[in-house]
Amino acid sequence: MARFFPPTYFRNIGVVQSTYFTDKTAMADSLTHKSRMLLKDTIRKEIDFSKTDQSRGAEQPSLQKPCDPRAKRIDLPTIAEWSIGKPPDLVSALFNRQSRRTYLQKPLSIDELGFLLWATQGIREHTEGRLKYRVVPSAGACHPLETYVVCFRVKDVPPGIYRYLPVGHELALEFTEDKLKEKLVKACQKQEFIGNAAAVFVWAALPYRTEWRYSLAAHRVILLDAGHVCQNLYLACEAIEAGCCAVGAYDQEALDRLLRVDGENEFVIYLAPVGKVQ
């Protein structure tokens, strides 16, 4: 419903306005209104939390998607092992963080890639059972994301699409693909700089991991979770003379197809190309 303001309202706030005026908020149509509801937690009031899958005793979904036992795996160096140089202090990292879209040809080392993966999804505390605390926060510790890494220039890692396995801190080869660079750029609305990255982090959501606990209140917090993950990537990049750029614009179906995820129970929600920077 449009809201109308008398001319005096605009005079009072210093806007010269001779006729009646409609503000943008009031113009929001019902579709916008519905879409905005995702940003709000109103849905929580409508959920009977005694009936969520968790409350009904359904098994908690796996915190890591199973991996083909025949897949080639690469052990990633742990905190004690990696050599990534002296990182900047936190204040400098926060101050210098910015979206970087120009990358050097220099490859990332496996230590650097391992560090970035740990910083974004690494497990910091192995607790009993399924609950695992990670370097990033996640609503209900559900950790609904899988990290795919499209490797273009990582030392000793042949190009291909890999997946991070946080439980064992490993990288597993998912598959290789002809013309991977071209297909990825095309699936990302032709954002060419993505093809110049050394590696591209692609985060896919498995919504049931969070729905199991929060039902329809899951979807908003899944997106909030993803923000934390990408921010950690930004800051970790600052520690290794690398840079990244959050990317939220892409062709959903094309990217899901490229990653060979089903688009329903698992789908891409965010990505970030990474590379060494000047």
Ligand SMILES: Cc1cc2nc3c(=O)[nH]c(=O)nc-3n(C[C@H](O)[C@H](O)[C@H](O)COP(=O)(O)O)c2cc1C
């Ligand atoms: C959710 C989100 C989506 C974004 N999507 C894109 C994108 O598709 N392409 C792009 O070039 N930059 C993208 N960016 C980067 C923003 O343009 C960038 O953060 C903004 O211009 C501020 O610059 P700064 O990060 O250097 O401070 C995105 C950033 C966020 C947080």
